[in-house]
Structure formats: structure tokens, C-alpha cells
Amino acid sequence: MIRDITVMGGHGRLGRPDLVRKIQFNMGDVISIVGPTGSGKTTLINDIELFANGNTPSGRQVLFNGVPAPIEYRDDPSRNPIALITQHTTFLSDMPVDAFLTTHAKVRGGNPEDITRLAQEAIDFANELTGEPLAAESRMTELSGGQTRALLIADAAIICSTPIVLLDEVENAGIHRTRAIELLRRYRKIFVFVTHDPRIALLSDARIVMKGGRIMDFIVTDEHERAFSIKVARLDDALASLRDQLRNGLRLCGTELEGVR
Ligand SMILES: Nc1ncnc2c1ncn2[C@@H]1O[C@H](COP(=O)(O)OP(=O)(O)OP(=O)(O)O)[C@@H](O)[C@H]1O
Numbered sequence: 001m002i003r004d005i006t007v008m009g010g011h012g013r014l015g016r017p018d019l020v021r022k023i024q025f026n027m028g029d030v031i032s033i034v035g036p037t038g039s040g041k042t043t044l045i046n047d048i049e050l051f052a053n054g055n056t057p058s059g060r061q062v063l064f065n066g067v068p069a070p071i072e073y074r075d076d077p078s079r080n081p082i083a084l085i086t087q088h089t090t091f092l093s094d095m096p097v098d099a100f101l102t103t104h105a106k107v108r109g110g111n112p113e114d115i116t117r118l119a120q121e122a123i124d125f126a127n128e129l130t131g132e133p134l135a136a137e138s139r140m141t142e143l144s145g146g147q148t149r150a151l152l153i154a155d156a157a158i159i160c161s162t163p164i165v166l167l168d169e170v171e172n173a174g175i176h177r178t179r180a181i182e183l184l185r186r187y188r189k190i191f192v193f194v195t196h197d198p199r200i201a202l203l204s205d206a207r208i209v210m211k212g213g214r215i216m217d218f219i220v221t222d223e224h225e226r227a228f229s230i231k232v233a234r235l236d237d238a239l240a241s242l243r244d245q246l247r248n249g250l251r252l253c254g255t256e257l258e259g260v261r
């Protein structure tokens with residue numbers, strides 16, 4: 001049973017040390033990673049996924065309940081506590097969605113009478129995140145980028161039910177980002193995700209700031225930022241509605257943002 005994970009600082013691209021030497025995530029925490037392009041966000045996520053133990057380019061160490069990852073995390077895929085959803089995911093299998101989900105549930109040791117229910121729950125979860133719903137019988141290779149990521153997030157949360165979920169750049173996939181975090185918060189897990197989006201960053205409990213491959217800061221979202229996030233959300237909703245109008249082929253009249261405070 002994982003209670004917490006700890007990242008022990010290593011160094012950045014040029015060998016200079018991470019400024020934050022120790023970061024602990026507890027079960028239920030939602031943490032974002034921010035920083036310019038090329039600053040080492042994916043590298044940090046990969047360190048966690050690889051159970052880094054001083055053996056990755058960053059020299060970082062990741063501890064599970066205070067100790068390095070037990071050997072079975074690596075050796076037994078059904079014991080691996082981490083689901084990583086990368087930016088460039090393509091399916092190699094042409095299975096229908098429901099066959100993929102039920103097969104995966106079986107491999108993860110799901111109870112036979114639960115398997116169909118779990119697969120349906122995962123499809124429903126995915127469909128809350130996409131504009132165009134996916135069907136149980138859709139072929140995996142025919143899903144859009146957004147549908148693929150939505151399915152993988154649902155699979156990680158419901159089928160694998162891993163205690164740790166890592167998401168690299170959720171916003172580019174065209175899925176409903178705030179909804180994803182709301183839904184994921186219902187399952188008590190550690191969520192770590194890369195984001196460039198202020199609304200998403202402010203939904204997290206804290207954020208890790210990267211630069212030059214180094215961990216520069218760890219900022220806990222305070223009351224002041226939480227209050228401000230309501231205004232950010234209103235602005236973001238207004239922009240989202242502009243996007244929808246464009247998608248639907250409408251002409252903008254220029255007064256759409258009036259009254260947004
Ligand atoms: N701590 C580190 N030690 C050595 N190399 C690093 C380190 N951090 C990042 N790098 C290298 O720097 C490059 C950019 O890092 P990375 O891909 O993690 O950045 P990113 O923040 O995810 O960028 P993007 O926003 O474009 O996805 C990679 O080639 C990576 O291997």
C-alpha cells in the first residue's frame with residue numbers, strides 16, 4: 001500500500017543541482033509541473049515512472065514510502081503502481097475499445113463479474129472528457145487523439161486503478177481538462193501532470209517549477225491563488241465559448257468578452 005512518494009533532488013542538464021532537494025507527495029495529492037519548453041518536465045515525470053534510483057540522467061532518486069522501489073514493481077506488470085500517459089500515444093492494437101478494456105481488466109486480476117461493469121464505467125468516464133463520444137465497439141486505432149487520451153486516462157483510473165497517475169501535457173489533446181481533474185480527484189491517487197495552463201495549475205495542490213532541467217521551486221497553491229482561480233476559470237470559460245463558436249462556423253461580433261470579470 002503506497003502512502004507517499006518522495007523525489008530526492010539530483011541535477012539539471014548542465015550538472016547544477018536541483019534547488020529543491022526533497023519533494024514528498026501524499027496519497028490524494030494533485031501536483032502539476034510547470035516550466036518553459038525543454039525545461040525538463042517530461043524528464044521529471046519519466047524519473048518517477050522509471051523508479052529512478054540515481055541511475056537516470058538527472059541523478060534523482062524516487063522513494064516509495066521512504067524506500068527505493070521494490071523489485072516487483074519492475075518485474076511484475078500487474079504490481080506496477082504507476083500509469084503514465086504520454087503526449088504521443090498510439091495504439092498498436094486494433095481491438096475494439098470494450099475488448100481492450102475487458103482484456104486489460106482480466107490481466108489486472110479483476111473479478112469476472114466486475115469486468116463488464118468496469119469496462120462500461122471506463123467508457124462513461126472517457127466520454128465525459130471528449131467532445132465526440134467513443135463507442136464500445138470503436139476500433140482503438142480509429143480513435144482521435146483526444147479520444148485516445150481520454151480512454152487512457154479512464155483506463156488508468158478505473159481498470160488499472162494504479163495509485164499513481166502521471167499525465168504529460170493534458171491540454172494539447174483536446175479533452176475536457178478541468179473535468180478530467182475533477183473526476184480524477186474522486187479516486188484517491190497521486191496525480192502528477194505537466195501543464196502550461198494557469199487554470200489547470202491552480203486546480204492542483206502545488207506545482208513544481210522546472211528550468212534548465214532543474215527543479216527550481218515547489219509552490220503550494222495558497223488561499224489567495226485559490227480565490228483568484230475562480231476569475232481565471234471565468235475567463236477560460238469565455239475563451240472556450242469563443243473557440244466553440246469558431247468551431248461551429250460562426251462569425252464573432254467583438255462583444256463576446258464583455259461582462260467577463
Ligand atoms: N535533469 C536532467 N539531466 C539531463 N538531461 C536533462 C535533464 N532534464 C532534461 N534533460 C534533457 O533536456 C531535454 C529537454 O527536456 P524535457 O523533454 O524533459 O523538457 P520538457 O520540459 O518536457 O519540454 P516540452 O515542454 O517541450 O515537452 C531532453 O533532451 C532531456 O533529456
Ligand SMILES: [Mg+2]
Nearest residue numbers: 041042043168
Ligand atoms: Mg515534455
